[in-house]
Structures are given as structure tokens and as C-alpha cells.
Amino acid sequence: MIEIQSLTKRFGDTVVVDDISLTVDEGTISVFVGTSGAGKSTLLRMINRLIEPTSGRVLIDGQDTMAIPEDDLRHRIGYVIQGYGLFPHRTVSENIATVPRLLGWDKKRIAARVEELLDLFQLDSGEFARKYPHELSGGQQQRVGVARALAAKPALLLMDEPFGALDPVIRHKAQDDLLAIQRRLGTTIMLVTHDMDEAFHLGDKIAVMDQARLLQYATPAELLTRPAEEFVEKLVGTAERPFRLLALGKVREAVEPGAATGKPVSASATLREALSQLLWMGREKLPVVDADGTPLGRISIGGILAHGRQPA
Missing domain, CATH: 3.40.50.300 (P-loop containing nucleotide triphosphate hydrolases)
Known part of the structure; x- marks a missing residue:
């Protein structure tokens, strides 16, 4: 210390x-x-x-x-x-x-x-x-x-x-x-x-x-x-504040149940990175996987934005 x-x-x-x-x-x-x-x-x-x-x-x-x-x-x-x-x-x-x-x-x-x-x-x-x-x-x-x-x-x-x-x-x-x-x-x-x-x-x-x-x-x-x-x-x-707040959160915190198609997002990625990937690929939803590739659910633009609006 x-x-x-x-x-x-x-x-x-x-x-x-x-x-x-x-x-x-x-x-x-x-x-x-x-x-x-x-x-x-x-x-x-x-x-x-x-x-x-x-x-x-x-x-x-x-x-x-x-x-x-x-x-x-x-x-x-x-x-x-x-x-x-x-x-x-x-x-x-x-x-x-x-x-x-x-x-x-x-x-x-x-x-x-x-x-x-x-x-x-x-x-x-x-x-x-x-x-x-x-x-x-x-x-x-x-x-x-x-x-x-x-x-x-x-x-x-x-x-x-x-x-x-x-x-x-x-x-x-x-x-x-x-x-x-x-x-x-x-x-x-x-x-x-x-x-x-x-x-x-x-x-x-x-x-x-x-x-x-x-x-x-x-x-x-x-x-x-x-x-x-x-x-x-x-x-x-x-x-920049909303994007910096998203950069502090992880995808695993906003995973939704259900399936999606497209390039998977890592559960360890930040919400800011996931939002960038969704926007770049023109998708509303993408699948989420853990470190060994196991499917965990999906991430969505709406879910990310809702998570970002939650009070600290």
C-alpha cells in the first residue's frame, strides 16, 4: 500500500x-x-x-x-x-x-x-x-x-x-x-x-x-x-461519457437469452467493442460465446443501450 x-x-x-x-x-x-x-x-x-x-x-x-x-x-x-x-x-x-x-x-x-x-x-x-x-x-x-x-x-x-x-x-x-x-x-x-x-x-x-x-x-x-x-x-x-461508460462494462453483463447469426462476440469484450461490431456489421443482434467458444446467448444494440442507461 x-x-x-x-x-x-x-x-x-x-x-x-x-x-x-x-x-x-x-x-x-x-x-x-x-x-x-x-x-x-x-x-x-x-x-x-x-x-x-x-x-x-x-x-x-x-x-x-x-x-x-x-x-x-x-x-x-x-x-x-x-x-x-x-x-x-x-x-x-x-x-x-x-x-x-x-x-x-x-x-x-x-x-x-x-x-x-x-x-x-x-x-x-x-x-x-x-x-x-x-x-x-x-x-x-x-x-x-x-x-x-x-x-x-x-x-x-x-x-x-x-x-x-x-x-x-x-x-x-x-x-x-x-x-x-x-x-x-x-x-x-x-x-x-x-x-x-x-x-x-x-x-x-x-x-x-x-x-x-x-x-x-x-x-x-x-x-x-x-x-x-x-x-x-x-x-x-x-x-464521450456514454461511450466511456460502455467501455467499463463487459458483454457478459448484457447477454440476452436466444439465438442470433453472424460473427460471435466474446463475452469478455467491452460493451463499447460489441456496439462497434454490431454497427460495423449492420446487425441488430449477434451471438455471444465464452472463451472456449461455448454459446451463451446473444447481444443486441437495444440491450447494450439499455444497460448503458442503468444508474451506476
């Missing part, structure tokens, strides 16, 4: 983080959004003490980070930035091994961990281990950057605009990969983004910041249905 208690940062007379308190539960993803200059990245960097707070404190599992030597703290916290910060003259395997090597792991243990992470991130060891960053695509560099941050098995991963340099198709794949890996490893993640769709896709909770203040810290559904301030309401988007 990460507890941020009255955290404040001033540079001269300018307050860049203003008395922020929140709790990040273990094994969850918290996403920080807001305007440029709102203090999101500064807040993130105070977690691992790249920037020292003016006042307030950060507790990780009850321990004040100010009581932990800086190097030890940063070895316990993974950190991923836009551009990934890979060492250009080190191979993929050498980049991933950076923190374990600093921690004094033996060579056999490091090699096993590198192999494990390459496999986890679907990077064939024979093909990628000896490559250099310039030989990788943007998506591959992103995966190596996250793998390096996870190499020493940190309990907390900080991510500052990690997908900002990726094109939209690769970016969405990278988001899905991160979700899958986070669910598998149970890593607690704090992530900064300017992309509201990304925030709603990834976040268990979303923190909205403006002018150094925390305006609301809530689940995606609560932000959409009960925004705390007018700024939050504008940020989540009035026109």
Missing part, C-alpha cells in the same frame, strides 16, 4: 504540488491525469525521491520513504519514462539486467531473470537478447523498458507517459500487454498520462489534478457518473 500524506512541493514561491493525500491499494493501477503543469510528474518523482518534498510524506507499506536510503528506495521502485531511457550501448539483456547487477545478484540468477522477462514480454531470447535499442521498434523498446523496471521484482512501478511516443495501434497493444502483465504479477502501478482513453482503459482509480491540487481520486465509473467539480466533468468529456 502506498500512502501519500499532505505532500507539497514548492519551487521558490511557486507551489507545484499542493497538499495532496491519497492511498494506492496494493496490486492496483492508479492513473494521474490533468492539464500540463498540474504537478502529476512532480508528484510521481517525489515517490522515489528524485524530487524531495517540501512537506508531507510518502509511506510504502507503512515505512516512510525518507527513512530509506535513496539508492535502496530506487532499487525497490521501478521507473519507466517516455522514451524508455534505455542505455544505447547496452544490449537488451544488459539493459534488463541493470538493477539486479547493481544489487549484486549472481550471474546465474540475473540470466534466469532476464530469460524469464524476455519470455513474459514475448521477446524471443535468441532474437532479441543481443540486440541494441536502435535495432528495436518503438513497441519493442517500450517492452524492454518495462521489463528493465520489473527486473528486480519491485512492489511498485512508476510510469510517466510510458506510451506517449507510440503510434495509436501499437499504443493500444502496449496498454493491453501492461494490463495482462500487471494482473499476472500483481505489481502496484502509478501512471501519468494526458490520454483520457488510456486512463479509463488502465486505471482501477484515476486521480484528476489541476493547478497543483488533487480534485478527485475515484474509480472510472464514479468519475463519469459523479464528477466532483466542473473541471473533472469537462476533462472526462460530456460527449
Whole structure:
């Protein structure tokens, strides 16, 4: 658990983080959004003490980070930035091994961990281990950057605009990969983004910041249905709100009895994805199947819209 208690940062007379308190539960993803200059990245960097707070404190599992030597703290916290910060003259395997090597792991243990992470991130060891960053695509560099941050098995991963340099198709794949890996490893993640769709896709909770203040810290559904301030309401988007609400629901929640013809919709798909498929195919109804292809019923445009109108 990460507890941020009255955290404040001033540079001269300018307050860049203003008395922020929140709790990040273990094994969850918290996403920080807001305007440029709102203090999101500064807040993130105070977690691992790249920037020292003016006042307030950060507790990780009850321990004040100010009581932990800086190097030890940063070895316990993974950190991923836009551009990934890979060492250009080190191979993929050498980049991933950076923190374990600093921690004094033996060579056999490091090699096993590198192999494990390459496999986890679907990077064939024979093909990628000896490559250099310039030989990788943007998506591959992103995966190596996250793998390096996870190499020493940190309990907390900080991510500052990690997908900002990726094109939209690769970016969405990278988001899905991160979700899958986070669910598998149970890593607690704090992530900064300017992309509201990304925030709603990834976040268990979303923190909205403006002018150094925390305006609301809530689940995606609560932000959409009960925004705390007018700024939050504008940020989540009035026109986009119905579609974002549908993106939070799953097809399995709106399955109707009965049969339908056409390409089946997965029960694990979002209601937004199902609506897109129905409209694209010009169908009122489509069959729904579970992961092993077993028919579960059908999904309809009317059913999706009715589900979306239900109060939160």
C-alpha cells in the first residue's frame, strides 16, 4: 500500500504540488491525469525521491520513504519514462539486467531473470537478447523498458507517459500487454498520462489534478457518473461519457437469452467493442460465446443501450 500524506512541493514561491493525500491499494493501477503543469510528474518523482518534498510524506507499506536510503528506495521502485531511457550501448539483456547487477545478484540468477522477462514480454531470447535499442521498434523498446523496471521484482512501478511516443495501434497493444502483465504479477502501478482513453482503459482509480491540487481520486465509473467539480466533468468529456461508460462494462453483463447469426462476440469484450461490431456489421443482434467458444446467448444494440442507461 502506498500512502501519500499532505505532500507539497514548492519551487521558490511557486507551489507545484499542493497538499495532496491519497492511498494506492496494493496490486492496483492508479492513473494521474490533468492539464500540463498540474504537478502529476512532480508528484510521481517525489515517490522515489528524485524530487524531495517540501512537506508531507510518502509511506510504502507503512515505512516512510525518507527513512530509506535513496539508492535502496530506487532499487525497490521501478521507473519507466517516455522514451524508455534505455542505455544505447547496452544490449537488451544488459539493459534488463541493470538493477539486479547493481544489487549484486549472481550471474546465474540475473540470466534466469532476464530469460524469464524476455519470455513474459514475448521477446524471443535468441532474437532479441543481443540486440541494441536502435535495432528495436518503438513497441519493442517500450517492452524492454518495462521489463528493465520489473527486473528486480519491485512492489511498485512508476510510469510517466510510458506510451506517449507510440503510434495509436501499437499504443493500444502496449496498454493491453501492461494490463495482462500487471494482473499476472500483481505489481502496484502509478501512471501519468494526458490520454483520457488510456486512463479509463488502465486505471482501477484515476486521480484528476489541476493547478497543483488533487480534485478527485475515484474509480472510472464514479468519475463519469459523479464528477466532483466542473473541471473533472469537462476533462472526462460530456460527449464521450456514454461511450466511456460502455467501455467499463463487459458483454457478459448484457447477454440476452436466444439465438442470433453472424460473427460471435466474446463475452469478455467491452460493451463499447460489441456496439462497434454490431454497427460495423449492420446487425441488430449477434451471438455471444465464452472463451472456449461455448454459446451463451446473444447481444443486441437495444440491450447494450439499455444497460448503458442503468444508474451506476
